[in-house]
Amino acid sequence: MPASEPLQVFIGDVVRLRKPHPCGSHEWTVVRLGxxxxxxxxxxxxxxxxxxxxxxxxxxxxxxxxxDYLPIPHAAAETDTPTEITSS
Incomplete structure (x- = not known):
């Protein structure tokens, strides 16, 4: 039997589970993946x-x-432009 694709879950998703938590809530926020x-x-x-x-x-x-993803700031974007090398 082939394995099915894993469920696509992302950090920040709010999920509803079938049974309530003992406190009475059905809703949970995803805080860790793996x-x-x-x-x-x-x-x-x-x-x-x-x-x-x-x-x-x-x-x-x-x-x-x-x-779907957390945007990564492009701190390296400033260094992507080539610098001029001058010979003396």
Missing amino acids: ADIGLRCHGCNRRVLLPRRELERRLKGFTSRGP
Whole structure:
């Protein structure tokens, strides 16, 4: 059986899980990515780690999506232009 594509999850996504947290909240914000996904509860601010497969199984849907990437400032953009070398 071929493995399916992993779920596209981004930092800042707000997800809704099938069962509520003991505080009563269903919504979580993604705060860490990797083999384990870090989530922060909207009700009590508790942080938990779930294996990616466990998150995919418990996920009911996305409430809102975070940015696809975090823009990196181009500090090196100023140095990309070649400098003139003068010979004396």
